Amino acid sequence: MTFAHRHLLGIEQLKPDDILAILDLAETYVDLNRKSDKHSDVLSGLTQINMFFENSTRTQASFELAGMRLGADVMNMSMQASSIKKGETLIDTAMTLNAMHPDLLVVRHPHSGAVDLLAQKVNCAVLNAGDGRHEHPTQALLDALTIRRAKGRLHRLNIAICGDIAHSRVARSNIMLLGKLENRLRLIGPPTLMPAQIGEFGVEVYEDMSEGLKDVDVVMMLRLQKERMDGGFIPSEREYYHRYGLDAAKLSLAKPDAIVMHPGPMNRGVEIDGTLADDINRSVIQDQVEMGVAVRMAAMELLARNQVARRMA
Amino acid sequence: MTNILFTNARLIDPESGIDDLGTLLVRDGRIAAEGHEVAVPDDVELVDCGGKCLAPGIVDIGVKVCEPGERHKESYKSAGLAAAAGGVTTIVTRPDTMPTIDSPETLEFVTRRAQVDAPVNVVPMAALTKGRDGREMTEIGFLMDAGAVAFTDCDHVVSNTKVFLRALTYARSCGALVMAHPQEPTLSAGAAATSGKFASLRGLPAVSPMAERMGLDRDIALIEMSGARYHADQITTARALPALERAKRNGLDITAGVSIHHLTLNELDVADYRTFFKVKPPLRSEEDRLAVVEAVKTGLIDTISSMHTPQDEESKRLPFEEAASGAVALETLLPAAMRLYHAEYLTLPDLFRAMALNPAKRLGLPVGRLTPGAPADLVLFDPDAPFILDRSTLRSKSRNTPFDGQRMQGKVLATYVAGQPVYRRA
Numbered sequence: 001m002t003f004a005h006r007h008l009l010g011i012e013q014l015k016p017d018d019i020l021a022i023l024d025l026a027e028t029y030v031d032l033n034r035k036s037d038k039h040s041d042v043l044s045g046l047t048q049i050n051m052f053f054e055n056s057t058r059t060q061a062s063f064e065l066a067g068m069r070l071g072a073d074v075m076n077m078s079m080q081a082s083s084i085k086k087g088e089t090l091i092d093t094a095m096t097l098n099a100m101h102p103d104l105l106v107v108r109h110p111h112s113g114a115v116d117l118l119a120q121k122v123n124c125a126v127l128n129a130g131d132g133r134h135e136h137p138t139q140a141l142l143d144a145l146t147i148r149r150a151k152g153r154l155h156r157l158n159i160a161i162c163g164d165i166a167h168s169r170v171a172r173s174n175i176m177l178l179g180k181l182e183n184r185l186r187l188i189g190p191p192t193l194m195p196a197q198i199g200e201f202g203v204e205v206y207e208d209m210s211e212g213l214k215d216v217d218v219v220m221m222l223r224l225q226k227e228r229m230d231g232g233f234i235p236s237e238r239e240y241y242h243r244y245g246l247d248a249a250k251l252s253l254a255k256p257d258a259i260v261m262h263p264g265p266m267n268r269g270v271e272i273d274g275t276l277a278d279d280i281n282r283s284v285i286q287d288q289v290e291m292g293v294a295v296r297m298a299a300m301e302l303l304a305r306n307q308v309a310r311r312m313a
Numbered sequence: 314m315t316n317i318l319f320t321n322a323r324l325i326d327p328e329s330g331i332d333d334l335g336t337l338l339v340r341d342g343r344i345a346a347e348g349h350e351v352a353v354p355d356d357v358e359l360v361d362c363g364g365k366c367l368a369p370g371i372v373d374i375g376v377k378v379c380e381p382g383e384r385h386k387e388s389y390k391s392a393g394l395a396a397a398a399g400g401v402t403t404i405v406t407r408p409d410t411m412p413t414i415d416s417p418e419t420l421e422f423v424t425r426r427a428q429v430d431a432p433v434n435v436v437p438m439a440a441l442t443k444g445r446d447g448r449e450m451t452e453i454g455f456l457m458d459a460g461a462v463a464f465t466d467c468d469h470v471v472s473n474t475k476v477f478l479r480a481l482t483y484a485r486s487c488g489a490l491v492m493a494h495p496q497e498p499t500l501s502a503g504a505a506a507t508s509g510k511f512a513s514l515r516g517l518p519a520v521s522p523m524a525e526r527m528g529l530d531r532d533i534a535l536i537e538m539s540g541a542r543y544h545a546d547q548i549t550t551a552r553a554l555p556a557l558e559r560a561k562r563n564g565l566d567i568t569a570g571v572s573i574h575h576l577t578l579n580e581l582d583v584a585d586y587r588t589f590f591k592v593k594p595p596l597r598s599e600e601d602r603l604a605v606v607e608a609v610k611t612g613l614i615d616t617i618s619s620m621h622t623p624q625d626e627e628s629k630r631l632p633f634e635e636a637a638s639g640a641v642a643l644e645t646l647l648p649a650a651m652r653l654y655h656a657e658y659l660t661l662p663d664l665f666r667a668m669a670l671n672p673a674k675r676l677g678l679p680v681g682r683l684t685p686g687a688p689a690d691l692v693l694f695d696p697d698a699p700f701i702l703d704r705s706t707l708r709s710k711s712r713n714t715p716f717d718g719q720r721m722q723g724k725v726l727a728t729y730v731a732g733q734p735v736y737r738r739a
Contacts, residue, residue: 089627091630091631112634113516113585113633116585131516169516196509196512197509197513198513200510
């Protein structure tokens with residue numbers, strides 16, 4: 001199995017085999033992470049820098065832990081606080097870091113395409129940890145691993161993605177990944193939170209949640225991004241919860257064994273009922289967090305192998 | 314002043330629709346005669362055109378020269394050289410400089426700079442409202458006396474309809490031409506792309522193409538109320554065309570232009586967030602592009618311009634949303650236009666009608682035609698000569714062209730302003 005990519009910028013560039021290669025390797029890290037000795041040396045001697053131009057506690061912690069468990073030297077840079085305020089451009093920042101010879105660069109940025117731009121300017125492997133509304137590939141991979149483990153397969157499933165699709169990079173990456181593996185996708189949300197011409201992506205679009213949830217195997221909820229709500233996309237949080245929030249009644253329309261997912265952080269009582277989120281029989285939200293570390297370890301290992309091979313060549 | 318006889322030329326005259334081999338005589342800076350049988354005087358310089366095209370020089374409405382304020386991006390000298398090399402003999406400049414050209418004093422500065430440095434004709438436009446803020450109209454009368462040929466706030470829409478109506482009404486009383494950017498500004502705020510499948514895939518903030526029609530609809534109502542002379546800077550969407558057609562049919566004094574980029578590129582060219590393809594309004598779908606090309610063919614859209622907008626590397630080497638809009642195009646306007654000719658969408662007289670005759674007529678300039686008596690502003694070009702564009706060879710100080718590395722056809726061989734050569738291909 002070859003994974004012939006220098007960077008992990010998005011799901012768009014990956015072939016189904018690439019996706020499965022990451023997931024298969026991640027399985028081994030799930031096992032490792034459950035042991036008391038969680039240490040591996042595959043990234044020993046390599047340097048990983050996490051550059052977050054946008055706030056994130058969970059994703060950054062997940063990447064940091066993944067790197068440390070693989071033996072990399074990990075450095076975190078919170079970019080809102082630093083040079084950006086002094087007027088340095090993204091490319092200058094990238095060039096500066098590049099001069100420090102990192103091997104893996106994990107980047108999150110508020111603008112779509114910013115991570116692609118940065119990847120063009122550096123010598124190391126770049127992992128996209130979320131760029132604007134564009135892609136968040138490791139989230140889609142961890143979701144895929146969670147689904148595969150819960151459902152026993154990752155194809156021919158009916159999967160509903162619900163909520164703020166328009167502003168969601170998680171939705172875009174998931175649409176691409178789950179579509180490539182031949183699942184049936186439904187997008188559910190108010191039309192104000194749907195991207196233009198999304199129907200052309202090979203998905204079914206529902207404005208009525210009860211209709212959209214009928215007989216699905218997986219319900220993937222998205223966070224309602226409060227910070228992006230100033231344009232008045234919805235009338236109020238309580239009306240949104242009434243129409244698009246996931247509760248037991250709405251979930252009863254899905255298959256009896258349907259699982260509930262959420263990328264976090266959750267707004268309890270806005271997009272999802274709190275009790276439901278905590279229901280270990282339906283919710284796999286904590287599994288997603290666990291899979292996140294494993295998937296990131298796998299992705300970093302594959303990229304690091306290519307990176308080292310490239311240096312040798 | 315030397316007299317020139319162009320022989321063996323493929324004459325392109327948009328006024329008569331002629332595209333035919335012939336001879337053209339220039340005397341005292343003016344076209345003296347054209348056609349098959351021109352009497353040859355003794356005291357002339359002979360130019361054998363070898364069957365290449367001789368057309369009226371391009372009149373380009375909406376060129377941004379970055380003086381005053383950002384001379385490092387483009388000066389009158391660099392813009393003038395680029396224009397000459399591109400066959401553009403008249404540049405009609407935009408007032409969106411720093412500071413805005415909104416007073417007779419700033420306009421005089423620009424006129425003086427242009428006279429000293431630019432080898433081609435420069436005719437300035439001035440702002441319609443002070444500081445392009447959309448609040449108070451400029452001194453339209455004084456500015457016309459100082460040489461302003463049109464009034465525009467460029468890509469700033471005068472969103473206060475009452476202010477815009479008053480400015481249009483006052484402009485009408487002065488006989489001034491107003492150029493506007495049809496766009497519903499609250500709908501297009503923050504947009505970096507045209508909404509649709511591509512923008513959704515790339516996760517870019519996008520605006521519906523309908524925002525252009527909404528802006529045009531409003532402006533048409535205001536022209537109807539005020540009787541003003543109006544030119545839409547860029548009509549780039551299919552849905553705006555019926556409104557434009559109706560307004561013209563109803564006898565309103567309205568014309569419209571389009572940039573060469575919207576005629577030759579579409580939204581997919583942005584590909585992996587290539588910021589040199591970020592223009593304003595954003596590139597459209599292929600359906601829109603084809604509709605707009607057809608509208609140029611029928612004459613519904615009157616003018617083609619470069620919308621030359623120099624941006625330095627720093628303002629383009631940014632994530633797509635943050636990057637500045639605009640592309641340089643003075644030197645690539647003609648070769649890019651040749652794409653439309655070679656693809657058989659438009660004939661050469663069609664193209665020069667939109668690039669030379671119509672803009673000249675709209676601004677009341679005597680150029681843009683090969684008629685005897687007209688100033689001898691001419692471009693000699695080979696429409697077939699192939700090349701690969703290397704942006705480092707551009708004469709503009711800024712090299713933000715979307716055509717870098719692309720195969721082009723059509724080379725300018727020489728450019729003349731009032732019978733004087735201002736560019737000759739080495």
